[in-house]
Amino acid sequence: MGDRRLTAPGGADGSGDHPLAGTAAGGPGGSGDHPLAGTAAGGPGGSGAPAPDASEGHPLARTAPLGRNFFDRPAHEVAPDLLGRVLVHGPVALRLTEVEAYGLPGQDPAAHTYRGLTPRNAVMFGPPGHLYVYFTYGMHFCANLVCLPEGVGSGVLLRAGEVIAGTGEALARRGSGTARAVSGRDLARGPARLAVALGFGRGHNGLDACSAGPPGPSGRLAVLEGDPPGPGLVRSGPRTGVSSGKETPWRFWIDGDATVSPYRVHVPRRPRGTADPAGNGTR
Numbered sequence: 244m245g246d247r248r249l250t251a252p253g254g255a256d257g258s259g260d261h262p263l264a265g266t267a268a269g270g271p272g273g274s275g276d277h278p279l280a281g282t283a284a285g286g287p288g289g290s291g292a293p294a295p296d297a298s299e300g301h302p303l304a305r306t307a308p309l310g311r312n313f314f315d316r317p318a319h320e321v322a323p324d325l326l327g328r329v330l331v332h333g334p335v336a337l338r339l340t341e342v343e344a345y346g347l348p349g350q351d352p353a354a355h356t357y358r359g360l361t362p363r364n365a366v367m368f369g370p371p372g373h374l375y376v377y378f379t380y381g382m383h384f385c386a387n388l389v390c391l392p393e394g395v396g397s398g399v400l401l402r403a404g405e406v407i408a409g410t411g412e413a414l415a416r417r418g419s420g421t422a423r424a425v426s427g428r429d430l431a432r433g434p435a436r437l438a439v440a441l442g443f444g445r446g447h448n449g450l451d452a453c454s455a456g457p458p459g460p461s462g463r464l465a466v467l468e469g470d471p472p473g474p475g476l477v478r479s480g481p482r483t484g485v486s487s488g489k490e491t492p493w494r495f496w497i498d499g500d501a502t503v504s505p506y507r508v509h510v511p512r513r514p515r516g517t518a519d520p521a522g523n524g525t526r
Contacts, residue, residue: 296462297336297408303329304336304408306468311453313466314371318344318390318397323479323495325388325399327471330452332441333462335409337431338469340500341402343482344493345387348396352487356396368396372453374464376443383435386443388452388466402483402494404431405502406440413440433504472497483507 297304306329314321322344329336345354355364355377366375367389375387375398387398406413406427416439417425431437438444442461450464458464475498482494484507496503 296458297331297334301336301407303338303469304331304467306470308453308465308467311370311372314388314390314453315392316390318346318399319493321388321390322399322493323477324471325401325466326477326495326497327469329407329467329469330401330404330441331408331463331465331467332443332447333409333458334412335406335441336467337404337406337413337437337440339401339404341404341494341496341503343400343402343495344390345398345400346491346493351491353482353485353489353491354397360396364396366449367398369393369449370451372451372466374443374447374450374452376438376445376448378445379435384438384444385434386438386441386447400434401437402434403496403502403504404437405500406430412442416440416442428501430502432502480506481508 309328313324322342325339325342328339330339345351345356348354348356348359351357355375356367360368363377364375366373367387369389370393371389371391373389375389376384377387378384385400387400390397390399410427410430413430414425417430417436429436431440447461447464452464452466454464477495478498479492479495481489481492483504489508494506
């Protein structure tokens with residue numbers, strides 16, 4: 244997982260694959276009986292033509308999917324247990340290395356559900372194991388996995404991971420045709436980059452990661468057993484960039500992993516024309 248430089252097949256630079264294959268899923272919600280286990284991705288629109296699937300790459304992308312009851316727990320319990328798990332979307336798979344938990348309505352002021360149900364956060368109040376995708380800062384999508392039973396409103400933000408299959412596709416998505424290179428470390432380092440690498444957008448909001456149905460047009464979505472780190476490698480601390488609930492230690496990451504994003508405290512935006520207390524003039 245070093246800072247190697249990656250290029251897409253054919254020489255186009257991108258910018259902007261463990262011996263556990265075939266094992267049964269362990270831990271809460273382990274799913275030897277998961278309906279997606281061992282299934283092949285169908286083609287877009289049910290054409291029957293096989294869609295590209297990450298299971299054709301890295302062995303970890305062929306481990307057993309996790310069942311819905313894995314996610315039917317408090318987010319701060321699910322979050323550290325997601326580390327090392329493999330998130331698959333079509334041809335791309337990544338091993339999660341950093342996540343953040345967000346709690347209950349009326350209890351966690353940093354959560355999108357804090358003030359209750361809205362059209363924007365409705366998926367968060369749905370069944371566990373679904374993908375909640377939201378648009379932020381007018382330019383980025385970020386992705387969460389819903390936790391706890393339907394009607395509660397809680398989830399885990401997917402902050403960073405190591406792409407282990409479908410690297411060429413992830414590079415193409417990040418690069419958007421530019422010639423700027425991107426390091427393996429940075430390909431999915433940060434929640435917006437992760438969403439781009441996995442191809443998540445507004446149309447993926449509400450997708451079921453535990454579905455028994457056929458794969459969607461962009462292939463299957465699943466969370467696999469992967470290769471969780473030992474307890475001694477799991478670290479926790481305050482969540483990145485939140486202004487409320489900023490002391491809650493619900494950011495979890497794999498210690499020493501190069502793909503983990505840097506921690507940043509929340510910095511309030513100053514209105515234009517106001518003085519900078521550090522003496523850097525006005526903005």
